[in-house]
Ligand code: SF4
């Protein structure tokens with residue numbers, strides 16, 4: 001027995017309805033009239049076969065918004081802005097984003113630091129990941145061990161299997177929701193995983209970035225426009241700063257490490273005064289602590305050909 005279950009599309013819809021009854025707003029992939037995918041409220045009539053992934057890391061944004069007010073100090077004293085109390089169930093989150101969520105969980109609720117705002121939102125988040133059948137543009141999720149199915153970061157994960165779905169649960173809540181459905185053998189689940197892996201290119205080795213690798217980061221630094229797109233598109237970037245907003249407010253906002261201000265110290269000194277230094281810092285984070293799930297978004301969004309795709313294609317940048 002694998003712990004996995006077999007569900008029809010109707011069964012899957014019943015699971016989503018059960019989540020709605022428990023107070024969750026179910027979000028599923030829906031395409032707007034310009035062809036862009038967004039997680040929108042409501043249940044799809046069927047699985048959208050042409051959905052690959054969202055261009056933007058919405059799952060991360062649900063727990064770590066781009067910016068949020070923390071408090072204001074008006075005439076009546078401090079007013080703290082609590083994190084909104086919304087129960088969200090993401091249906092169809094992709095494995096790379098689920099894996100990225102496991103990474104941000106570790107960052108924001110790990111041993112050394114617990115962020116109450118992240119934790120409050122995370123408690124209200126239910127993730128139904130959907131394993132992938134085709135690689136996204138510029139992605140390398142298999143090499144990063146974050147695709148085509150997720151190892152962590154989900155409550156339930158579903159796999160397309162013929163006309164049906166195999167489903168596995170990683171949390172108690174997920175197991176309870178799947179308990180009524182028939183079991184499948186472990187070999188069947190492994191076979192479906194192998195079939196999906198066969199649809200992806202064989203993974204090449206990822207680089208082992210070493211600090212101050214000037215051959216790589218000098219080249220990339222010279223091409224970088226410092227627009228921040230690669231960082232705002234990244235499902236694992238977790239850095240933020242706190243700054244004033246309005247007349248008397250303080251907010252926090254995501255803070256790109258490729259910006260000069262990120263590295264500035266009191267008195268105007270900088271820990272990393274040039275763009276190659278800052279590139280070096282970024283790739284040390286991505287490959288040094290495993291903060292890259294290979295989703296490919298940074299490469300799609302970079303206007304300077306200076307993001308992950310360029311890093312990986314640079315001769316000699318792959319480990320041998
Ligand atoms: S660094 Fe790029 S490829 Fe890696 S997780 Fe972030 S956006 Fe995706």
Ligand code: SF4
Pocket residue numbers: 223224225226227228229230231258301302303304305306307
């Ligand atoms: S998206 Fe490209 S140009 Fe913009 S900050 Fe990132 S690396 Fe630099």
